[in-house]
Amino acid sequence: MATLTDAKRIVVKIGSALLVDRDSGDLRADWLKGLAEDVAWLKGQGADVILVSSGSIALGRGVLGLPPTELALEQSQAAAAVGQIRLARAYEEVLAPHGITTAQVLVTLEDSTDRRRYLNSRATLETLVTMGAVPIVNENDTIATDEIRYGDNDRLAAQVAVTVGADQLILLSDVDGFYSANPNDDPDARRYDVIGAITPEIEAMAGDAGSGLSKGGMKTKLMAAKTAIGAGCAMAITEGSVLRPLKALQDGANATWFTAHGDPQQARKGWIAAMKPKGEVVVDEGAVKALKSGKSLLPAGVSGVTGVFGRGDPVAILGPGGHKLGQGLTRYTAKEAFTIKGHRSDEIEALLGYPGRAALIHRDDMAL
Numbered sequence: 001m002a003t004l005t006d007a008k009r010i011v012v013k014i015g016s017a018l019l020v021d022r023d024s025g026d027l028r029a030d031w032l033k034g035l036a037e038d039v040a041w042l043k044g045q046g047a048d049v050i051l052v053s054s055g056s057i058a059l060g061r062g063v064l065g066l067p068p069t070e071l072a073l074e075q076s077q078a079a080a081a082v083g084q085i086r087l088a089r090a091y092e093e094v095l096a097p098h099g100i101t102t103a104q105v106l107v108t109l110e111d112s113t114d115r116r117r118y119l120n121s122r123a124t125l126e127t128l129v130t131m132g133a134v135p136i137v138n139e140n141d142t143i144a145t146d147e148i149r150y151g152d153n154d155r156l157a158a159q160v161a162v163t164v165g166a167d168q169l170i171l172l173s174d175v176d177g178f179y180s181a182n183p184n185d186d187p188d189a190r191r192y193d194v195i196g197a198i199t200p201e202i203e204a205m206a207g208d209a210g211s212g213l214s215k216g217g218m219k220t221k222l223m224a225a226k227t228a229i230g231a232g233c234a235m236a237i238t239e240g241s242v243l244r245p246l247k248a249l250q251d252g253a254n255a256t257w258f259t260a261h262g263d264p265q266q267a268r269k270g271w272i273a274a275m276k277p278k279g280e281v282v283v284d285e286g287a288v289k290a291l292k293s294g295k296s297l298l299p300a301g302v303s304g305v306t307g308v309f310g311r312g313d314p315v316a317i318l319g320p321g322g323h324k325l326g327q328g329l330t331r332y333t334a335k336e337a338f339t340i341k342g343h344r345s346d347e348i349e350a351l352l353g354y355p356g357r358a359a360l361i362h363r364d365d366m367a368l
Contacts, residue, residue, distance in 0.1 A: 002234045002257055004250045007168040009048040009129070011233075012039075013157035014172050016054040018240045019087075025062025027055075027086070032094050034243035039134060040098035041247060048129040050164060051091070052137045052157035056083035084138065091136050101133040106140035107156070115312025118163065119329060119365065123357070125164050126364075158224035162231040165264040165364070169228045170249065171221060172240025177256035178218065180205050192256050198226055225258040232267035234260040265364075273367035275314035277327050279307020279334055281341075281360065282318045291317070291325060291368060296359035299348065302341040309334045317361070317368075328366035331357045 004010065014035070021028055039049050057076050060083030061068075066075055088104045095102050105128075107121060128135050137160050139153065154171060161169040181189040195202060206218040221237055228235040238255035242248050249255055261267070283291070287301025297317065309315055310333050317325045330337065337360060340351050345358040 002168060002236070002259075004042065004047075004168065004170075004246060005045050007042075007047050007166075009050075009164060009166040010042060010168045010170065011050045011052060011157055011161040011164070011166045012170045012172065012246065013052045013153055014054060014240070015153070015174065016058040017174050018172055018245075019053065019055040020058040020062075025058065025068075027059065027090055029090075031241070031243060032090060035245065036091075036094035036098060036100075038244050038246035039095065040100060043100065043132075043134075048164075050125065050129065050135050050137060050160060050166070052153055052160055053087065053091070054138070054153045056080045056087045056138055059083035059086045087138070088136060091134075095134060101131075103128050103133045103135045105135045105137045107137060107160075108140050115329065116310065117312075119312045119331060122163050122364075123362075125160070129164065152220045154220040154224040155227065158227035158233075158235070161228050161233045161235075162264075162268075165268060166233050167260070167264055169224070169233050169235040170246065171224065171235065171237045172245050173221070173237055174239065174241070175218075175237065176239035176254035177237050178202075178205075178221070191254065195225075195256060195258050198222060198229075198258070229258050229260050230267065231271075232260050232262045232264040234258065268364070269367040272314065272328060272365065273326070275327070277307075277316040278309040278313045279305070279330075280316045280318055281305050281330075281337065282320070282322070283325070285320055288319050288325065291366070294363060296363045297328070297361040297366070298345055298358065299337075299340040299360050300342060300344050302337065302360060305334060305338040305341055307334055315361070317366070326366060326368035328361035330361055331365075332360055 018031065019028060020026070042049050057079045060079030060081065061071065063082050064079055066079055071079065092102045105125065125135055139156055157169060157171065177191040178195065179189040179191050183189040203222060206222050225235045235258040236249065236255045238245065238249050238253055281302050282304035283297065283301050284303050287297060290301060291297060307315065309330060311331060312329055314327050315330050316327045319325050332340065336352060340348050343351060348356040
């Protein structure tokens with residue numbers, strides 16, 4: 001069974017019911033301080049931590065005096081706009097005493113389905129965690145319509161885990177794992193410690209019941225698990241209301257672990273390798289050596305560009321003799337790539353008229 005101290009990068013999802021008192025609508029300050037201690041502990045173990053946090057609408061609706069019933073879209077967006085400020089400030093205040101910098105990242109479903117936005121999100125999150133910050137990710141409820149919404153933070157957390165190449169995703173919930181039936185209704189319901197595969201039988205056991213301020217039921221958690229484990233990321237569902245829920249999980253608290261299939265990097269490279277390339281870049285011998293040693297592809301090593309492609313599209317990488325070395329997701333359009341090929345990265349801004357990324361294809365977006 002996985003343990004938190006094994007992980008190099010962890011995504012933690014926090015539900016509204018854990019963060020916000022259901023009756024008063026106030027933040028559960030002591031609980032949040034305990035979570036901050038857990039985050040500091042994990043970072044002290046050498047892990048990167050990303051938090052996917054609900055709570056903005058729950059916090060904002062109390063401030064605006066909105067009723068504890070289903071809100072109209074415009075009311076939810078107004079509540080989110082008010083609550084997001086308070087949520088971000090709360091995380092900043094509890095993590096700062098531990099010397100941890102926080103960053104707010106608001107996303108929509110479009111940011112993961114559009115390749116260009118996906119690469120931008122990945123690059124931003126990667127830079128933040130590399131610099132030691134803890135990103136606080138939430139759906140951008142102030143602008144998201146039903147067509148571009150995740151709708152629940154379980155699936156959002158799974159997508160964030162895939163985006164950043166996390167090896168563990170922890171869903172802090174109001175239940176202590178996955179059960180064969182709803183334990184509130186069925187005294188014979190049993191909790192699974194480990195699930196190695198999400199079979200039709202497992203899916204049939206999931207119910208829709210959410211709780212109070214939260215929208216996610218067990219079905220959304222299974223959907224999240226499918227996304228995560230398919231990308232090489234193990235996932236746990238555990239009860240999160242105790243003051244230090246992550247330390248409790250490490251110490252043996254009840255949970256259900258969904259085991260990963262492979263590792264995140266292998267899964268990502270397999271995904272990239274399976275794509276149909278929309279163009280080609282030809283590289284010189286120096287670039288071939290650099291790529292084989294694990295480096296990114298810089299414009300200086302590119303001698304030719306063919307095809308019509310946009311940022312985030314897959315392109316084939318060819319050696320000097322035309323043989324295929326692999327493929328990757330480009331950070332430039334075909335026109336931009338043609339303009340900067342053969343040039344140093346510090347010349348990109350002068351050539352394009354605007355700043356660009358140093359690599360044409362980053363090593364994390366490449367399958368050789």
